[in-house]
Amino acid sequence: MSAPAHVARFRELLARLLGWTFADDDAQPLGAMLRERAAANGMSADAYLARLAARRWEAESAVLIERLSITETYCFRHGEQFAALREDALPERADARSAQRTMRMLSVACSSGEEAYSLAITGRQVRPDPDWIISVTGIDANPAVLRKAEGAWYSAWSLRETPDGVRRRWFRPENGGYRVVDEIRRLVRFQRANVAEPDEALWRPGQYDVIFCRNLLMYLTTDVTRALVERMTEALVPGGYLFLGHTDSLGRDPAGLELRHTHRTFYYRRTGGPPPAQRIASLPTRTEPAPGPDVPEAAPPADDNAYEQALELLRQERFTDALKLIAAPRSGPVRQRDRLLHGVLLAQSGRLDEAIALARRLSDENGLNPDAHQLLGLCLEDGSAVAEAIGQYRLAAYLDPGFALPRMRLGQLARRQGDDRAAAGELERALELLAREDDQRITLFGGGFGRIALTVVCRSELDACGVHP
Template sequence: MTGSKSLARFRDLLQKRLGWTFADNDLTQTATVLTTRAKAHGLSERDYLDRLDGRRWTAEIAELAQALSITETYFFRHEEQFRVLQERVLPDLIESRAGQRVLRIFSVGCSSGEEAYSLAIAAATAKPADDWIVTVVGVDANRQVLAKARSASYSPWSLRDTPEDVRTRWFRRTSDGYRVDERVAATVRFAEHNVAGEDPQLWRTAGYDLIFCRNLLMYLTDDVRANLYRKMTRALADGGYLFLGHTDSMGPRPDGMVVCHVGGTVYYQRQVTPAAPEPAPAPASPPAVRVARPPMAGPDLGADAYRRALGLLRDDRFAEALDALGDREVLLRGVLLAQLGRVDEARATAHRLIDVGGPQPDAHHLLGICHELDCADQATGQYKLAAYLDSQFAMPRLRMGLLARRRGDDTGAADHLEAALRLLAAESEERIMLFGGGFGRLALTTLCRTELDACGVRR
């Protein structure tokens, strides 16, 4: 039988490791979990607590999160919040993000994924054109529910509040329930994360346009809750929105946020930071918009090994080049996977690079290459974003020109091909090697000119 001192110490350690707080009516469950986990490791409760207190024990923390968390949820839970999202928030974000045509969404405490997929469906329904890019990240500390989320398969009970038209459009019937349509599932990624810990890349400044964090804050200690508020506020882009659970509140005057009310629904908007006065424009043309490119060689991959892998790529020895890279997450790995026809793995590599480093032109170009095999509209959207992020990047312009030619849009094709022809002269050798499909600068330039002639559009 668990003693009061062991139980008190266990609760203190749970607050320390998970940031969770517990009410007195949780004592029975908490005591049962302590006894069960200690026995699972063949330890006395005291030895188990000493080990839990002594060093990082990541696998056990995940087991505790699984044993102690409440995971019941369903699609479009709290329908009134989703109504505000669809009628007010998403139209505003679409208007303000029209230049970049990207919506970045974060589901904090996503449980088994219903909320994250609901957000993806709402955004997919609201976006005005197929070339808009929607990305949703869902995080939870419970490893078991994340496995269910990644499966994207649910019982009819999980869809009990889902409108019939939404069910028909965005779900596919299975033998025992429903599966989220691949168009939605492909935009959602899940990660194991303990909100009491730190992850600078996950919580990068201005990384998201919309954050949902519902029915989690009430379980956190005051310090962890306050820190999470700060992280969410900082992670929202200017004009971005935050939705909390009905029992949660940031107070009447949250720092950096505006409180919004629609009927009985309260939510928050990140204040827009005033722009600094701009200096008088220089006579030269404006600089290109640039975002950091994804790691090429990376800190764990020596320059010699990377050059060897590039050489193997140049010789079309893709499998050998992939072996040389091993499991390291670098752009070259994604390119090689695509060349070998392992498109899903290539797409996943690009997504992980974006998750770690934010929007990056080379990673989005790789996504475009992957999508050309199954959805030309999504491919064009990825190429547009790559060109937007780096206006000197020739390769996405070339690909958009070729896709436009395929559609019979000779005028649009000519615009892109002329831009590609102009930019190819300064394109880096590495990008040509990665994305040129085995063609060099001269061959790509010739291809541009040939396709331009075929367009028959006079300038």
């Protein structure tokens, strides 16, 4: 078997045993890992792969998991999600659990424990009175990080996003770092678990009020992702909450879950249970929702063709003429698509402050509109607010997993920041989606490039990352 064939077989076995998937640019480090582990076990590459495929090999699996895991994390990472947990999800669950006086939470792929302890601290802050039982379980496949989690000691860098008051109350200075106080440690337990394998006790239906599973799904195979999402959904109590990472999306209408948007973040609530305090509509499939069967569509204004004319002028890069047309007084209602086009034209004309203001109004009025977030991202990026622009692109891609253009911008920005692995993942996804991208979206957000030109640009960026789709 050739060296490339060895690596391909190694990737296949890792996918089968652990549920993990790897990008094409991982071939070289995987090949080095394969040679190292085969030599450590006194085997040829062929013999090592045959043994790995034959039957359970716990000791070797533990080594592979330790060596291949991505373990970077910190306390209260993505604070907007913890704000939604503290101010929306947990108070609602406390009302629903008033008879049982208990709340159970699960941290999936908990790594070295920062997320699990952050959940416990948040639960402790929210609990209605001291008689309540707060329970957090952290699971991970990597035994090394679980040992660190049990120790509950962290450097100042791990607490970089932790509010000062929280750090003072729930952590104690020790050996140049901080240790979680015993009161919180008693609320948390850790166990080793492989999400690619079923576990009846861990995934017992209806046992968790909240599950955090952030930035894991992107590393799993499609089949394992599907099975894990089903298990998590079933393991939530009706009305329970699922928080995913910004890189993960379950699409518009995942089975058994409804999307919520508060605190400038998105998360999911399992259907059923008591009515939530705030419920949001299902995502529209286009910028303008289609009329229901019993609601007649509003009559278009007499000059409705102004939109199409302005769009054509945009294609011709006649921005000033298009802007005059789309901003002219209308004889009927101004539709959302007209305002979106108006914002694009303001940006193209260099009137960034006005474009940003309009884009923010659109996203505030309908936080579930991916096109509004894409427009805002483009305006902010041009205005040198790159970090906020990245957040807007992530929201656009999260809200519409079929939207190619935010993926492309995320890939280009990741490459600019030197993160070729993240760039390759985003650009590969963008390239896959570009063939099906909506023509009007390409006109609005393609920067003057057509579908073919965008595809060429995307391939060129991928080549620069060392990935060849």
